[in-house]
Amino acid sequence: MPDPRFFEDLGPATLAELARLSGARLADPALGDRKVSHVAPLEGADAAAVTFLSDPKRVADLATLRAGACFLKPEHAALAPADCAVLVTAHPQAAWAAAARRLHAPRRHDGAQHIHPDSVLEDGVVLAPGVVIGQGARIGRGTQLGPGAVIGPGVAVGRDCWIGANAVIGFALVGDRVAVHAGAVIGEAGFGAAAGPTGVVDLPQLGRVILQDGVTIGANSCVDRGAFGDTTIGENSKIDNLVHVAHNVRLGRNCVAAAYTGISGSTVVGDGVAFGGKAGVADHLEIGAGASIGASASVFKDVPAGETWTGFPARPLRRWLRETAWLSRVAGGRGTRG
Numbered sequence: 001m002p003d004p005r006f007f008e009d010l011g012p013a014t015l016a017e018l019a020r021l022s023g024a025r026l027a028d029p030a031l032g033d034r035k036v037s038h039v040a041p042l043e044g045a046d047a048a049a050v051t052f053l054s055d056p057k058r059v060a061d062l063a064t065l066r067a068g069a070c071f072l073k074p075e076h077a078a079l080a081p082a083d084c085a086v087l088v089t090a091h092p093q094a095a096w097a098a099a100a101r102r103l104h105a106p107r108r109h110d111g112a113q114h115i116h117p118d119s120v121l122e123d124g125v126v127l128a129p130g131v132v133i134g135q136g137a138r139i140g141r142g143t144q145l146g147p148g149a150v151i152g153p154g155v156a157v158g159r160d161c162w163i164g165a166n167a168v169i170g171f172a173l174v175g176d177r178v179a180v181h182a183g184a185v186i187g188e189a190g191f192g193a194a195a196g197p198t199g200v201v202d203l204p205q206l207g208r209v210i211l212q213d214g215v216t217i218g219a220n221s222c223v224d225r226g227a228f229g230d231t232t233i234g235e236n237s238k239i240d241n242l243v244h245v246a247h248n249v250r251l252g253r254n255c256v257a258a259a260y261t262g263i264s265g266s267t268v269v270g271d272g273v274a275f276g277g278k279a280g281v282a283d284h285l286e287i288g289a290g291a292s293i294g295a296s297a298s299v300f301k302d303v304p305a306g307e308t309w310t311g312f313p314a315r316p317l318r319r320w321l322r323e324t325a326w327l328s329r330v331a332g333g334r335g336t337r338g
Helices: 014-022 056-064 076-081 092-103 315-331
Strands: 007-009 049-052 071-072 085-088 103-107 171-175 193-198 199-202 210-211 232-234 308-310
Touching: 014 085, 014 210, 014 315, 049 092, 056 076, 071 076, 071 092, 092 103, 092 193, 092 199, 092 210, 308 315
Parallel strands: 049 071, 071 085, 171 210, 210 232
Antiparallel strands: 007 103, 193 199
16 A cells, blocks of 8 residues: 555545556456455555566466456456456556556655644754745754755654755655755656557655665655655665656665666665766666676666676676777778788
8 A cells, every 4th residue: 555644545446447547348247336446566566456468577476476367458358366356458558557546555644734733843953045845844953954845745864864956856765864955856756657558657646755864865866655655765875966766766875876876776786885987777687786887887787796897788897898898999900911
């Protein structure tokens, strides 16, 4: 279930209603009155949830599906368990997105007051002019907020933190001694899109951001909230200016990332990993503990723990040096015949 501090529960809804909203066809019309209360990913769906499957590589996962309902392509409809209602559609992910918008809504600031009366500020919190704090937010003792900083509904910020001018934090739980510098944005929607019957549609992002104790987020950097679970920045990790951490990334403790680094969604980074400036990491990868990624490297494969990779595409440093030296000799005409 999405965290109720950040998302409003709009359910339940009948499967007949979700079929109408999404353009899907209920395989068994007799189940039209069945109700679901929330959306969930395939592996976490229970009997009160509606989920989807669009990747044919995951068809085997249908055998253990526990969801009350599932959006499926026509060719997969017969593979669902007997107790799971099937909503047939050519666009399962886009249909699921429509269901998610019906069942859940992000909480937005309400009321006209800059500091919502339902927020809780401990002693010693310092607020500069123009600060906005939403309903249900909690700010710990000794934390300072710069001019124009925005703390969204339900957000928890720990003690002795620094939130810079015009920084925005939403859908997030922030530890103690965290610094979020000017213009940084924490918890906005990650990039999720799917093809629908009338074009590309946005996928609701129903997760959170967790910033553990001692984290630093540089100016104008972005840490996206999870698509469903959490995006996590581990204890004492330091993020430079103009860095992007995408949804569902798990960054370990004591990591560093220099400016213009981009880490794509669902990548898992071990403790003590260093990223040089402008390093780029593709999605769903694993970067082992203690690894180093060189400046401007483009990582498309898992990186073993403790190794240093660089180049495009990124590969182990010694290999990159050998190949670069060979290319230099060939381009200069040395080592060739004729």
